[in-house]
Amino acid sequence: MKIGLYFGTFNPIHIGHLIIANHMAEHSGLDQVWMVVTPHNPHKQKSSLLDDYHRFHMVHLATEDYPKIKPSDIEFKLPQPNYTVNTLAHLQEKFPNHEFCLIMGEDNLNSLHKWKNYEMILQNHDIFVYPRAASGEIDPQFVSHPKIHRVGAPILELSSTFIRESIKTGKNIRPMLPHKVWEYIDHNLFYRK
Template sequence: MKIGLFFGSFNPIHIGHLIIANTVAESSDFSQVWFVVSPHNPFKQSSALLHEHDRMEMVRIAIADNYKLNATDIEFRLPRPSYTIDTLTYLSEKYPNHQFRVIIGQDNLDNFTKWKNYRKILEYYGLIVYPRYGASFSPLMEHPNVTIVEAPMIDISATFIRDCIKKGRSIQYLVHQDVMHYIKGKKLYL
């Protein structure tokens, strides 16, 4: 089975994430796209993150009606901070019949060479790259194990959503409706 892995903190998951994942699932030969909820991204401050179980629950809520999308908390049980290569190695051992590829935004290509064992990720797994506003051309886009997908450019950030919540503004249409109710019900990000 071919699986696309969409790593992120999803703090919170928003419609931009959902559109990208669904577009990749529909326009590729993947059986599924898995959201890999990262407890701690080595490039981000962990203090700004909502508890990982709330973020995982919001992802599950957001994708509940789409059989091509799945969520995994696999990184919750791995050493922290989370490194993509370690997660890929673990998943490959756990699911030897699956082929995994990493889904990233074009803007992440600029820093990709700073990722732990990035050459192994390219060689053994490969990248699915979706367009992002302001991203420049990267020589990595011409690598044989990098596939560029045509996808809408949705310029929504989780930071913007969290700021809206803190300011008492509506986040309707920015997140899945059930995720919005979850956030309101638990008084998250206030």
């Protein structure tokens, strides 16, 4: 089975994430997309990060009606700080019959050369890249790399940061979130302060 791994803090998961995940599941030759909830990205401030369990639960709520999209908390069990290369090795060992690929935006592709052991990742795993409105010039080594596949997914400029800030200022952001996720955030009064 060919699994696409879509990593993110999903703080919170929103319709943009779902649209990308579903597009990859339906139009890229992947059998499933696993939404890998990251406990803490070494490049992001932790202060505004909702508890791991709540973010994972929201991904579960958002994906339960999509049989090809699964939530994953695999990184919660790995030593921190964790790197993608370690997660891939762990998954390959745990699920030897699956082929794991990465899903990322063009903006992340531009910083791939800064990732730990990125050469090993590229050697062993395909990368499916979706377009971003402002991604800059693509590093020439990645333009025609045989392991990098560009997928013409919809471009959505929607961010979890924007959603959190809008909730804090009392704006209605319901259309931007899966209904059950909005209900969960509203019920728990998340992102209000």
